[in-house]
Amino acid sequence: MKLFLALAAVFATAPVQQAGDGLAGILAALQLPALVTEARGAGITEATLRGVLDGLLRRGLPADDAVMVLREEVDAVHAGVPKDNFGAFVQQQLDAGLRGRALAEAIRAEHQRVGIGRAGGRGPQGRRKP
Amino acid sequence: MNARIRGLALLAALTLAAACGRPEAPPAEAAEAMDTESGGVSLADLDRSVTVAQAIRATPGAADSILAAHGLTRPGFDSLMYAIAADSALARAYTESIR
Numbered sequence: 001m002k003l004f005l006a007l008a009a010v011f012a013t014a015p016v017q018q019a020g021d022g023l024a025g026i027l028a029a030l031q032l033p034a035l036v037t038e039a040r041g042a043g044i045t046e047a048t049l050r051g052v053l054d055g056l057l058r059r060g061l062p063a064d065d066a067v068m069v070l071r072e073e074v075d076a077v078h079a080g081v082p083k084d085n086f087g088a089f090v091q092q093q094l095d096a097g098l099r100g101r102a103l104a105e106a107i108r109a110e111h112q113r114v115g116i117g118r119a120g121g122r123g124p125q126g127r128r129k130p
Numbered sequence: 131m132n133a134r135i136r137g138l139a140l141l142a143a144l145t146l147a148a149a150c151g152r153p154e155a156p157p158a159e160a161a162e163a164m165d166t167e168s169g170g171v172s173l174a175d176l177d178r179s180v181t182v183a184q185a186i187r188a189t190p191g192a193a194d195s196i197l198a199a200h201g202l203t204r205p206g207f208d209s210l211m212y213a214i215a216a217d218s219a220l221a222r223a224y225t226e227s228i229r
Contacts, residue, residue, distance in 0.1 A: 026193045026204070030183045032211040033221040034228070040218060041179040053216050062204075 029063035035070050039063050042077045048087040068104040072111070081115040171213045176200075176220050179210050180227040187228070 039049055051090050056066045069090060077083045086107075178200055185196045197207050214220050 023190055023193050024137075026186060026197075026207070027190060029208060029211050030228070032187060033215040034225040036215040036226045037221045040221075046218065049214060053212055057209070057212050063208040063215075066212065066215075114187070 025062060025064040028067045031055055031067050032063045032070075035067055035074065039074050039077075042083075044073065044077060044083050044086065048083075051087045055091050058074055059099075060096055061099060065100050065103070066095050069100065069107060072107040073103050076107075076111040076115075079111075079115075081111045085110075100121075171217055174225055175210060176214065179214050179224055182207070183224075216227045220223055 014124060036049055036053070040046065052069070056069065073083070073086050089107065089110055090103070093103050098106055182196060182202065183202050186193045189196070197204065202210065214224050
């Protein structure tokens with residue numbers, strides 16, 4: 001946690017890699033604590049959430065990007081997709097250079113591959129919108 | 131008799147010492163303890179994030195000036211959201227406050 005906050009302090013004074021999308025970005029960013037609370041309630045582990053948030057923050061992604069990423073995961077978990085690999089997959093995609101919408105779309109594609117749309121899942125049409 | 135008086139005095143002293151050392155913390159110490167548990171994100175940060183969120187929701191067009199009025203740059207605001215989100219208790223409190 002102290003490492004996380006140290007990183008937060010660094011990025012508070014350093015320019016973020018992407019400045020977000022103006023007002024829409026600010027409004028989306030306001031949802032981050034509530035969305036992470038929802039993710040905790042959905043059963044995504046604290047270690048996974050901390051790892052993902054740390055990875056996003058460490059790379060200077062704005063909070064609205066974190067909302068986009070976590071929205072994909074929370075919706076997928078609600079739709080019945082296994083939540084075991086989320087943290088590792090996000091780290092892989094971040095390491096590969098994906099950011100913002102491209103990162104969210106990679107997560108969605110992975111969910112499609114491992115479960116959403118298959119028997120027992122609600123399918124992508126049944127997913128809630130952010 | 132003197133031994134009995136000394137015994138009572140010792141008992142009184144021990145009782146007083148125990149009362150002074152009870153674990154109940156005053157509010158300031160409790161807040162400081164929460165800060166420590168939260169790794170440095172303070173209740174003031176929580177209050178500020180809730181105030182900012184409510185103000186921006188009420189007047190979205192003034193978002194930039196609201197951030198500035200609370201001493202936040204956009205990166206600083208992002209960091210605050212990350213820090214609140216990373217702490218389960220603070221994130222829950224934030225969520226309930228802006229609901």
